[in-house]
Amino acid sequence: MKNSEESDSYIIHGKLALPYTYFAGRTGSTFLTTLRDQRIIMGVKCTACNRVFVPPRQTCERCMADIRSQWVTVESQGKVVNHTVIRYQDKHLPRKPPFVLAMILLNGADTPMTHILEGVNPDRVVKGMEVAAVFSPATTNTLLDIDHFEPVAEPP
Amino acid sequence: MEKEMNVTDNDNFDTMADQELIVLRKTISVDQKFATGPVMGKFLTALKDKRILAIQCPECGRLQSPPREMCAICRVRNREWVEIGPRGEMRMMEYCYYSSPDPLTGESRETPYGAIGILLDGCQKEEVFWHLLRPEHLEMVEMGIVMGDRVTRGTRLRPVWAQERSGSIDDIKYFEIDE
Amino acid sequence: MGFKKKNRHVGIVGIGETKFSSHREDVNQPEMIHEAVKDALEDAGLTMDDIDCVVHGNMELFEMVHQPDLWHTLGTGARGKDAFRLTTGGTTGGTLVGAADNLVAAGMYDTVLAIGFEKLQEGHTTGGITNMADPLWARKLQSGALTDSAAVKAIAEFGPDRAKKAAMLYRIIMDKHACLNPNSHRAFGLDWDQMADLMENSPPLIGDLRLIHMCSQSDGACAMILSSEEKAKQQCDHPVWIRDHITIHREETLNLCVNHYPNETTHRFAARHLYERNGITDPLDYFDVFEMYDPSAWWGADWIRDFFLLEGDAHYRLIEEKEIMRGGKMPINPSGGVLAANPIGATAMVRVAEAAKQVRGNAGPHQIPGTVNHAIASSFGGTMWTILIMLEKELNW
Numbered sequence: 001m002k003n004s005e006e007s008d009s010y011i012i013h014g015k016l017a018l019p020y021t022y023f024a025g026r027t028g029s030t031f032l033t034t035l036r037d038q039r040i041i042m043g044v045k046c047t048a049c050n051r052v053f054v055p056p057r058q059t060c061e062r063c064m065a066d067i068r069s070q071w072v073t074v075e076s077q078g079k080v081v082n083h084t085v086i087r088y089q090d091k092h093l094p095r096k097p098p099f100v101l102a103m104i105l106l107n108g109a110d111t112p113m114t115h116i117l118e119g120v121n122p123d124r125v126v127k128g129m130e131v132a133a134v135f136s137p138a139t140t141n142t143l144l145d146i147d148h149f150e151p152v153a154e155p156p
Numbered sequence: 157m158e159k160e161m162n163v164t165d166n167d168n169f170d171t172m173a174d175q176e177l178i179v180l181r182k183t184i185s186v187d188q189k190f191a192t193g194p195v196m197g198k199f200l201t202a203l204k205d206k207r208i209l210a211i212q213c214p215e216c217g218r219l220q221s222p223p224r225e226m227c228a229i230c231r232v233r234n235r236e237w238v239e240i241g242p243r244g245e246m247r248m249m250e251y252c253y254y255s256s257p258d259p260l261t262g263e264s265r266e267t268p269y270g271a272i273g274i275l276l277d278g279c280q281k282e283e284v285f286w287h288l289l290r291p292e293h294l295e296m297v298e299m300g301i302v303m304g305d306r307v308t309r310g311t312r313l314r315p316v317w318a319q320e321r322s323g324s325i326d327d328i329k330y331f332e333i334d335e
Numbered sequence: 336m337g338f339k340k341k342n343r344h345v346g347i348v349g350i351g352e353t354k355f356s357s358h359r360e361d362v363n364q365p366e367m368i369h370e371a372v373k374d375a376l377e378d379a380g381l382t383m384d385d386i387d388c389v390v391h392g393n394m395e396l397f398e399m400v401h402q403p404d405l406w407h408t409l410g411t412g413a414r415g416k417d418a419f420r421l422t423t424g425g426t427t428g429g430t431l432v433g434a435a436d437n438l439v440a441a442g443m444y445d446t447v448l449a450i451g452f453e454k455l456q457e458g459h460t461t462g463g464i465t466n467m468a469d470p471l472w473a474r475k476l477q478s479g480a481l482t483d484s485a486a487v488k489a490i491a492e493f494g495p496d497r498a499k500k501a502a503m504l505y506r507i508i509m510d511k512h513a514c515l516n517p518n519s520h521r522a523f524g525l526d527w528d529q530m531a532d533l534m535e536n537s538p539p540l541i542g543d544l545r546l547i548h549m550c551s552q553s554d555g556a557c558a559m560i561l562s563s564e565e566k567a568k569q570q571c572d573h574p575v576w577i578r579d580h581i582t583i584h585r586e587e588t589l590n591l592c593v594n595h596y597p598n599e600t601t602h603r604f605a606a607r608h609l610y611e612r613n614g615i616t617d618p619l620d621y622f623d624v625f626e627m628y629d630p631s632a633w634w635g636a637d638w639i640r641d642f643f644l645l646e647g648d649a650h651y652r653l654i655e656e657k658e659i660m661r662g663g664k665m666p667i668n669p670s671g672g673v674l675a676a677n678p679i680g681a682t683a684m685v686r687v688a689e690a691a692k693q694v695r696g697n698a699g700p701h702q703i704p705g706t707v708n709h710a711i712a713s714s715f716g717g718t719m720w721t722i723l724i725m726l727e728k729e730l731n732w
Contacts, residue, residue: 008197012324014188014470018257018462020399023454024178025363032178058366061414064383141178177360184399190470200471222472228586248487254540256461256479271476286476301491325472 027058027068036145039135043109045070054109055143074108076133077152081105081112085122094144098122104131104149115143119150198237199223203327206317208276208285212236219283221276240285241276243334246297246310247284248273270294274313274331287325290316290332297333338612341440344730346567346574348446349379349560350688355520355676358456359554364403365410368452371556371681372412375448379560379570386560387444389413392421392431393452393680396463411450424467425628426582427451428557428684429714429722433580435561436724445566451681452556460552460679464717480717481549483542485633490543493651499543501651503530506548506632506674508660513671515661515701520553520676548632555678557685564730575691576727581609584720601721602641602713609723610644613732619643619665623707624693626686628715629672639667642713642723661703669693669701683714687724694728 024032027044034040043054047070048063058068083102086093093099100122103112117131129151136147192200195211199222202209211223215230219240227234250271255264270289279285281302289297300310314334321327351374359367376382389411391404400406404413404420411418423430428451435447461479468477489498507530513522525533537547567574583605606618615621627642629635639659640650658664668675670689673682690710692698707728714722 006194008194008201009192010197010323012190012192012200012471014190015185016188016466017183017185018396018399018459018466019181019183020458022180022182022457023360023363024180025366026175026177026361027366028363029176029178033176057409058362059369059409061409061412064412141180179360182399188470192471196471222469248484249542250478250481250483251542252478252481252540253538254461254478254481256465256481257459258475271478286473288476299487303491325475 025058027056030071031056032141032143032145035143036139036141039076041074041076041106041133041146043072043074043106043111044068045072051110052108053111054106054113072108074106076106076146078104078106078109078131080117080125080127080129080131082127083117083125085125100125102131102149113143115146116148117150118148193225195223195225195234197323200323200327204321204323206242206315206321207239208241208315209237210240210279210283212238218281219279221279221283221285238278240278241274241315243312243314244274244276244279244285244331245300246272246289246313247275247300249289249297249299251294266291268294270297272313272331275300275310287315287328288330289313290330293333338608342442343440344564344567345436345439345561345577346564346571347559347577347687347691347726348562348567348571348574349375349381349558350691351375351378351556351558352518352685352688353555353557354518355553355555355678357520357551357553359454364398364400364452364454364457365407367410367454367554368407368450368556368558369410371452371558372410372448372450375558375560381446381560381570383412383416385446385570386412386416386448388417388419388438388447390419390421390431390434390438390447390449392423392427392450394424394427394463395422396466397458397460397679398454399458407452412448417444422680424716424718424720425630425679426683426714426716426720426722427680428682429580429628429687429712429724430582430683432559432561432577432684432687432724433582433722435559436577436580439561439563442563446560446562446570448558448560449684450556450558451678451684453678453680453682454554455552455678456554467717478541480630481541481544483544483633485631485637486543489633489637493648495543497651499534500530501636501654502548502632503534504657505636505654505659506533508654508657509629509632509635509668509672509674512661512669512701513675516670516675517699518555518676519671520555521551522671522675544631544633550630550673550677551675553676553678555676555681557678557681557688559684559688559691573695573728575694576730578725578727578732579609579613580722580724581605582720582722583608584716584718586719600638600641601719602638602715603644605721605723606642606644609725613725618711619645622665622709622711623705624666624669624690624703624710626670626690626693626710626712627667627672628683628686628713629668629674630677630715632674634715635667635672635674638713642711661701666703669698669703671701683712683722686712686714687726690724690726694726 044056046060100117102117131149210219210221211234213227273284297311313331351371431449435449510525513519537545659667690712710726
């Protein structure tokens with residue numbers, strides 16, 4: 001029988017579908033339930049390096065200090081420190097393009113948090129822009145209980 | 157999978173009930189595409205014509221079906237094709253009571269089912285072909301055993317071909333008792 | 336085989352383990368890992384400043400997290416350090432120890448932290464494993480991590496009566512060991528008079544493999560710190576020395592269905608080569624304890640023969656005479672083994688960690704009687720992958 005040839009190759013379509021579960025843990029759960037029930041954004045402060053981490057974590061990865069009980073409340077308002085414009089469409093994305101993902105440093109926090117920025121022309125987003133959280137009316141028990149951020153209205 | 161009988165909680169998770177713990181349940185689902193390559197492609201295409209092909213190692217002579225580009229033992233490219241089966245002898249069965257998820261859908265498979273190794277005619281020793289047994293025949297087959305000099309024959313099996321064949325593993329529905 | 340002797344000796348100076356359990360809702364992945372890392376650093380009396388490199392691993396597709404090593408920096412302490420991620424299936428924990436051993440022996444780093452973890456409650460073990468198989472053929476056929484092949488082979492060779500009894504005897508011995516280990520996930524308190532009942536009534540999974548024979552799905556992490564001879568002697572009064580390790584694998588998944596044939600397994604192949612190059616002629620006599628990666632009682636009972644290069648029914652006689660129990664001729668898995676806890680990416684490392692603790696003499700309630708000078712630990716992966724790691728109390732070989 002003769003040898004196989006390149007023309008024998010073709011494409012077969014497949015799928016990978018697997019169920020999984022994610023546990024937020026105690027620290028993550030406190031952050032999410034406070035966000036959901038009280039609309040308060042909380043972080044933890046490392047007593048060794050004084051950094052406030054938002055979202056919170058049990059351990060400061062720089063100092064290796066256990067900071068799980070050092071809760072602080074931060075403002076739901078802050079500044080854009082960086083951003084990008086999503087210009088392609090894909091089923092895993094949370095919004096239709098074009099939309100803005102921004103890194104937002106909340107007032108009182110030392111680590112920026114990535115979230116969706118709306119209410120502004122994507123090409124007009126600038127570093128330092130003051131933005132505030134808009135909470136979602138429905139809960140998903142995720143960070144999307146903040147629906148998005150939007151610019152704080154310019155003072156008159 | 158098994159209920160616990162000695163839950164001895166340590167200090168880190170002793171007061172589980174004092175707080176709502178957030179749990180998210182999701183299914184990851186990704187569309188995939190696989191290129192068959194020329195070797196698997198030739199083998200799968202032949203299934204459309206109800207033919208089962210094997211590829212032969214030029215050095216050790218072993219047959220592989222489904223075929224591989226290389227003989228991983230001799231580290232040489234396989235070149236010669238031969239037709240095997242389609243009838244053969246039952247050699248090994250995984251009689252599955254536990255329903256694992258079908259990775260293509262995430263849904264649990266129907267149980268019980270039998271994943272079997274068949275020594276197709278023209279093959280020998282380890283040259284076993286892997287497919288499914290007709291569910292109604294699960295209790296009616298004997299495995300052939302090779303244990304040193306002791307050799308017992310397994311039940312004779314034949315493939316049941318799908319009406320519509322597209323060049324995939326599903327072109328054979330399953331193997332059934334050949335009487 | 337292109338085996339080279341190590342450039343320098345490598346010692347285990349720190350060991351950390353979490354308690355193993357079916358569920359850890361109270362912590363996320365990095366938080367759970369941090370428990371083992373903290374435990375290992377405390378055990379060694381070191382801080383992250385002493386660690387030159389971190390190697391990290393678990394099973395692919397089990398928690399459905401891409402690049403967990405990045406996220407886990409919060410728990411591993413790898414921030415700003417050289418780091419590697421390794422994943423080789425069931426052998427991952429052994430691969431991590433082997434890689435750390437190589438990195439230190441080669442002189443690349445003086446002190447390496449190896450971390451294996453799994454949070455199996457978060458993913459789907461059987462579904463994840465099925466995706467290792469060839470997508471065009473074997474994915475549809477593979478039954479996850481479950482297989483009846485060892486039972487088929489044992490029953491064909493020894494008859495159903497003796498084979499089933501040996502597997503159940505092995506299972507109960509492991510449970511008796513597990514009951515002594517405070518970290519066990521499953522310790523049922525089984526006794527000999529339950530054998531007949533369990534052989535008959537434990538729910539069947541595949542063929543003669545029943546639920547009671549099979550390992551659990553566990554959450555947990557393990558961390559180990561390895562140092563060069565010079566550093567290890569400064570850091571620790573009694574390092575446990577890694578004399579040698581070997582890692583062997585076979586073909587890919589399409590060939591898994593032929594394992595019931597009497598060919599040389601990767602276990603026997605690895606054992607033969609490891610003992611030959613270390614001048615060990617009678618491994619049963621040489622080693623004082625063996626921590627085996629035994630995913631099921633059928634496999635555990637069968638593999639004793641391969642790992643100790645035995646013939647005929649010598650392995651069954653060891654089980655039947657209970658010589659594999661604590662205090663026996665060859666204590667196997669005083670920890671309870673994989674049947675007691677199976678956080679997969681950590682499991683193979685736990686074997687090395689438990690063997691090392693036996694050598695140190697501080698394993699806890701499951702410490703075996705007598706001095707342990709020579710220990711061996713195995714790792715196993717579903718593609719028929721074997722790792723063997725040899726540990727020594729004294730640097731005298």
